[in-house]
Amino acid sequence: MSNPSDDTAAPSEFPVDGSAGVLAALDGAETAIFVLDPTFAVRWINEATATYFGLDRDAVIGADKAALIESQIASIFERPDRFAETVGDTYADNTYIEEFECHVLPGEDREERWLLHQSRPIENGPLAGGRVEHYTDITDRKAREAELKRERDRLEEFAGVVSHDLRNPLNVAQGRLELLSDEFESQHLEPLGGALARMGRIIDDVLWLARAGRDIGDTEAVDLGGAVTAAWRLVGDETTDAELIVAPELDGHRIEADSDRLAQLLENLLSNAIAHGGDDVTVRVEPTATGFAIADDGPGIPPADRERVFESGYSSVPDGTGFGLRIASQVVEAHGWEISIAESPDGGARFEISGIEACGSGSGTNAGEKTDETPRTGD
Template sequence: MSRQSPNSVFDSLGDLVFTTDERGTLVTWNDAVRGATGLDDGELRKTTLSELFERVDGEALDSAFEAARETGHERVEATLVTAEGTPSPYEVRFDRLDDGPTDAAVVGVGREITARRAREAELTKRESVLREVYEIMADRDQPFTEQVDRLLALGQDVLGTGYGTLSSVAGDEYVFEVVRAPDDSLEAGETIPLSATNCERTVATEQTLVLADIARDAPDLAERTGFTEWGISCYLGAPVYVDEEVYGTFCFYDETPRAEPFSEWEVTLVDLMSRWVSAELERRHTTDRLRRTNDQLERFAAVVSHDLRNPMNVIEGSLELAADTGDEEHFERCRRALDRMDRLVDDLLSLARTGETIDDVAPVALSTVAERAWETTGTDDATLAVEADLTVRADEGRLRQLFENLFRNAVEHGGPRVTVRVVALDDGFAVADDGSGIPPAEREQVFESGFSTATEGTGFGLTIVSEVAEAHGWDVGLAESADGGARFEFTGVDVVEEVEPGEPRT
C-alpha cells in the first residue's frame, strides 16, 4: 500500500487505509482513498488530515492524531466530502507506527458509518415511539377513546397512512368505534357491511393482515367495495379480542399503495397497540361485570332485609292469630304472603340470570316465544294480539323471560281484561297495551330495581326486561300506546326475516 506499490493487499479493502507523517500529511494510501476523494496520487501526496476530512473536524482530528502518537491508538468521527461533493460520515481509527517507514508515524483506517448512523437514528426514533406508546397507555386520567385516538394518531405518523380506526363487529356489520381520517367522510358510529372491508379477513383468520399493495398482494380483496369505491389500496390491521372472542380490528389504511412493504417493526408496533386495546377492553368489560354483580348483590340484600322480611312478618303474625282464633282468613293471608315471597325469589333469580352474558343466539320466531310466555304468565281474561311475526336472532329463554315480565306488568297495571299487542318496528318490535299507561314523570324510573306502583308488584319485572334487552345489545324505550296504555319499544334487534302477521290470540 504505497505510491510505489499501488496493487498492495490494502487496495482490495473497502475501508480507507492510509499512513501519515508526524505532521499529519499523507504518506501512503489505498485505492479506497482515491475513489472516495477523487484525488490522484500527486494531489494526495500534498494532502493533510485536515484537508482529507472537512475542516470543521480539524480540531478533533488533530487531538485524536496527537493522542494516537502518545498512547498508541485513538478513534474519532469525521466527515469526508466525497468526489461527488457529498458529505459522508466516517469513523477513523489512528494507530502509532513504531516500526513503520521512516516518514510514516501513524496509520489510519476510515470506515464509512452512514448505515450505522441510520440504524442508530432509527433505533432512537423507535425508542421515542415506544416511550410515547407507554405514556399514552399509562395515562389513566384520559378516557379510553381518547387514548385510542392518540394511539391511532401515532400509528398514522409512523406508518404514513391517512386512516386509522378501532372498529367492532356486530353480526354482519362493521361498526366504527374510534376514527382518524383526513376529512369528515368517515366518523365514529357509522356502520358498513363487514363483507365490504379488508377487516373481514382479519376477523375470519384472527391474524394480522399486512398488505402494502392490495391490487398486487390480494387481488380478491381488490374486488370489494373498500377498493372499488373507497380506493383503499394498502392495509395493516390486527384483531382485537374480548373474552377470547374477536371484538373487532385495530387497523390503518390509505388510498395510495406503498412502494415498500410494511416493515417488521411497523407490524410489531400495530400488534402491540392492538394487544393493549384488547387488554383494556377486557379490563373495562370485567369492571362492568363486577359493577353489575355488586349492584345485584346490593339489590338482593335490600330485598332480603326488607321485601322478604315484610311477608315473613305477615306470616308470623297471621299464624299467631290463627292459633288464637282458628279463623281461616289468617291462613289465607299466610298463603298470599308465601306467594309474594315466591314471586320475589323468582324475580331475584331472574335478575341474577339476566346479568350473565349471552353467548349463543339463534333465529327464533317472535310470535311463538310470545305465545308460550303468554300461556304461562297467568293473564286471566286478558288478550294477546301478535300483529307482526318476526324471526329474530336471540336467546329464546331470555326472550321468553322478557315477554313474561312485560305481560305480567300489563295485567298488573292494566287490569285482567287488558289487550296486549306485539307489533313490528323497522329494526325490532314493540309490546303495547290498552291499560292505564305510565305517567311521563315515572317513565325514567320504571326500569329501576324495586320501583313499582302496583300493590302486589315486586318492582323487578321491568328491570329484568331492561337487562335482557341490554344483554342482547338492544335499546329499549317507553312511550304511550295508541290506546293510551304503555308501549315498550325494542330497537337494534337483529331481524332475520319478516313474515305475514298472525291472528290475535286470547
C-alpha cells in the first residue's frame, strides 16, 4: 500500500470518488478537514488544517486523533478542556452530528481565529465507521457580531440618557400643565398639552429605534380607515388648511397589525406629507392590491433620494428630526411588509405599503371599485 503521507498516493490511501482531482480541490479549500478511519486515526488532512492548527501534515498522518488532541491541538483553544471533551465524546459515540464554535488563541506561527466545528460519522465506503471533521473559519462573522453588540450597547446607553434627561423634565412639564389647567382657563393650554404629548411621542420614537427598532407587539385586526383618521387628528392640527381624503373602501377595512406601531407608521407618513407639502397639502389614502398608499400633492421626492429618506437623521426640511421615515420603514419591516416610494398623480410623493394580510372589510366594497372619497380637513 502507498505511503499515506505521499500526496501522489493519497487517492489510494484515502479513497474518494472522482480520483485525485477531488483531493486536490479539497486540499485547496479554506475549510480545514480531518478524515479519520474507524479507529479514529488520522487518514488525511488538508492544507487549511495544517495552517489553522499549526500541524505538520506528514507527521500527523496515522496518529490517533484523541491523542493528538491531548498533545497538540487542545492547547491552542481558549477552552481546551471543553474542546477535548466535546470532540472526544464523538469518538466514544460515533453516531451523531456535532457542531460548535471554538476560539483559537494566537501563537508563534498561528493566527487568532474563530472556527466552527462540524463533524459527522462516515457511513459508507472503505472508511465507514470513521469520522470526518470540518473547521470553517468564522472569524469575520464573529467580528461583525462583536461590533453589533458594541453598537447595541451604545444604543442602550443612549436610550438611557434620552429616557432620563428628556423624559423626566417632560413629565414635570406635563404635571405643571395639569396644575395650570386646574387654576386657569386659557386658549393656549390645550395646544401646549398637544405639543408636550408630541414631544413624548418623539421620545418614544427615539427609544423604540434605540432599543427595539425591529420588534412589534401582539397583532390584531385593526380598522385601517379608523387608524388613518385617528392619526390625522393627532398630526393634522399642525395646519388647519391641510386636507385628508380617505377612500371609503378603507372604512371598516381591517388588517393584521400591532395597533400602536401602525399608528406610529401612519402618524409619521402623514406628518411627512404635511411637513413637505405645505399648509394647504392634500393627502389621499387609498387601498392597493396588497396594501395601501398614502399620496400627497407636494413637491415629491426625487428618485435619487428615495432610498436615502429612510436613513436615520436624513431630512430635507430645516426643523426635521430625520427619524420619522426611518421609524416608518422599520415598523413596516417589523410587520414583514414592504414600503416603496413613487410619484403621485399630482406630482407629489406616494408611499406604498404592500404585503399586508387583510382581515376583511366592513364596508363590503372591493378594493378596485371606483367610489366617492371622503375629505377630512385639519380643523
